[in-house]
Amino acid sequence: xxxxxxxxxxxxxxxxxxxxxxxxxxxxxxxxxxxxxxxxxxxxxxxxxxxxxxxxxxxxxxxxxxxxxxxxxxxxxxxxxxxxxxxxxxxxxx
Amino acid sequence: xxxxxxxxxxxxxxxxxxxxxxxxxxxxxxxxxxxxxxxxxxxxxxxxxxxxxxxxxxxxxxxxxxxxxxxxxxxxxxxxxxxxxxxxxxxxxxxxxxxxxxxxxxxxxxxxxxxxxxxxxxxxxxxxxxxxxxxxxxxxxxxxxxxxxxxxxxxxxxxxxxxxxxxxxxxxxxxxxxxxxxxxxxxxxxxxxxxxxxxxxxxxxxxxxxxxxxxxxxxxxxxxxxxxxxxxxxxxxxxxxxxxxxxxxxxxxxxxxxxxxxxxxxxxxxxxxxxxxxxxxxxxxxxxxxxxxxxxxxxxxxxxxxxxxxxxxxxxxxxxxxxxxxxxxxxxxxxxxxxxxxxxxxxxxxxxx
Numbered sequence: 001x002x003x004x005x006x007x008x009x010x011x012x013x014x015x016x017x018x019x020x021x022x023x024x025x026x027x028x029x030x031x032x033x034x035x036x037x038x039x040x041x042x043x044x045x046x047x048x049x050x051x052x053x054x055x056x057x058x059x060x061x062x063x064x065x066x067x068x069x070x071x072x073x074x075x076x077x078x079x080x081x082x083x084x085x086x087x088x089x090x091x092x093x094x
Numbered sequence: 095x096x097x098x099x100x101x102x103x104x105x106x107x108x109x110x111x112x113x114x115x116x117x118x119x120x121x122x123x124x125x126x127x128x129x130x131x132x133x134x135x136x137x138x139x140x141x142x143x144x145x146x147x148x149x150x151x152x153x154x155x156x157x158x159x160x161x162x163x164x165x166x167x168x169x170x171x172x173x174x175x176x177x178x179x180x181x182x183x184x185x186x187x188x189x190x191x192x193x194x195x196x197x198x199x200x201x202x203x204x205x206x207x208x209x210x211x212x213x214x215x216x217x218x219x220x221x222x223x224x225x226x227x228x229x230x231x232x233x234x235x236x237x238x239x240x241x242x243x244x245x246x247x248x249x250x251x252x253x254x255x256x257x258x259x260x261x262x263x264x265x266x267x268x269x270x271x272x273x274x275x276x277x278x279x280x281x282x283x284x285x286x287x288x289x290x291x292x293x294x295x296x297x298x299x300x301x302x303x304x305x306x307x308x309x310x311x312x313x314x315x316x317x318x319x320x321x322x323x324x325x326x327x328x329x330x331x332x333x334x335x336x337x338x339x340x341x342x343x344x345x346x347x348x349x350x351x352x353x354x355x356x357x358x359x360x361x362x363x364x365x366x367x368x369x370x371x372x373x374x375x376x377x378x379x380x381x382x383x384x385x386x387x388x389x390x391x392x393x394x395x396x397x398x399x400x401x402x403x404x405x406x407x408x409x410x411x412x413x414x415x416x417x418x419x420x421x422x423x424x425x426x427x428x429x430x431x432x433x434x435x436x437x438x439x440x441x442x443x444x445x446x447x
Contacts, residue, residue: 005433010169011170011174011426012170012433014166014169014170015166015426018117018166022121022133022134023134023135054441057437061430061434061437062430062434063135063137064426064430067137067140067163068423068427069427070141070144071146071160071423075420075423078147079148079151084147084148084149085149085150086151090151090153092414093414093417094416094417094420
């Protein structure tokens with residue numbers, strides 16, 4: 001099944017492709033941007049039949065959210081540790 | 095390191111090409127045979143291996159390492175930092191008077207590129223349909239600069255900065271006119287250009303620039319003036335492996351000179367002879383100079399660690415750089431959530447799946 005996403009680009013498509021390929025039930029996943037001046041991405045997902053492509057796509061999105069949330073919490077906690085080179089005058093605000 | 099492990103985790107540099115470029119950490123690609131063969135996604139495994147190390151932070155730049163993520167994720171963060179984090183920038187210039195040599199449109203373009211320090215998270219996007227400017231979507235700045243002869247200037251001076259008043263129009267001439275809620279919300283951090291010494295145009299006596307500037311919220315994707323970073327980039331961690339020892343004063347010196355200062359160190363080995371060792375591979379530019387020397391080509395292996403990213407985030411000064419990284423994560427999460435919502439809507443429409 002091919003998903004057509006408007007107003008997205010390599011940012012989401014490539015990370016989502018990677019996440020879908022991590023799923024053992026996905027036999028093929030690839031994306032393309034058919035024309036550079038059209039803000040459109042085609043993501044093709046093919047599964048081994050144990051789950052539907054829509055479910056695999058949704059799982060990929062959920063996993064990507066989990067990953068990003070972990071990256072953010074790790075980053076925030078590391079910044080707040082203040083164990084790196086930083087001027088004394090700098091106050092850490094978010 | 096086993097050949098499979100090498101292939102899986104390193105990008106290898108040769109004299110005339112680069113090999114093992116694509117990642118292959120997917121189920122059903124390769125096995126290392128060391129029992130760690132499950133390459134499917136697991137949040138727990140990711141949490142165990144993932145790490146971030148901050149190197150340095152100041153109000154303009156942040157350098158940090160992101161370890162054990164795929165290039166697609168690292169690249170998503172970089173791309174979002176450059177083009178999808180909202181800021182405020184001058185979008186409309188209402189020119190009342192511009193008698194200087196710079197045309198209105200050139201002036202407006204230059205003004206647009208000046209970074210304005212204001213937290214865009216407190217603002218809404220300007221609605222192009224209604225075209226209504228409110229305190230929630232527009233910040234107003236004024237410029238009123240008039241150049242005159244300076245009567246106090248010494249007779250013999252040729253310096254225009256002394257001869258005339260207001261010879262140069264700079265970002266310091268921009269004054270903020272608070273609207274509605276803004277005066278209170280930005281009482282502590284008043285809205286102003288990030289730096290006060292940005293030259294906008296130059297005037298001669300009798301010339302003047304008078305305009306009203308409207309800042310709107312936007313993202314770098316539509317125009318680079320909205321990008322919160324001067325640049326955000328990453329590179330892979332360089333790795334130099336000595337396959338055979340490099341010994342002897344002349345040899346070690348020649349070897350050391352193939353790399354930037356500080357990459358290779360020389361120490362006395364057990365036999366009391368000088369021997370080269372890798373001191374700090376991070377400083378290497380991966381110029382591959384060493385591979386041009388036939389006596390070294392087989393003794394060294396140049397690789398990059400595929401999942402170790404060294405980021406440099408240079409802010410324009412609107413946000414502290416660590417805020418930009420945190421916001422990038424939020425933007426990516428929002429994208430995924432919006433996509434999930436759209437997916438539900440599409441499947442409920444009864445599209446055949």
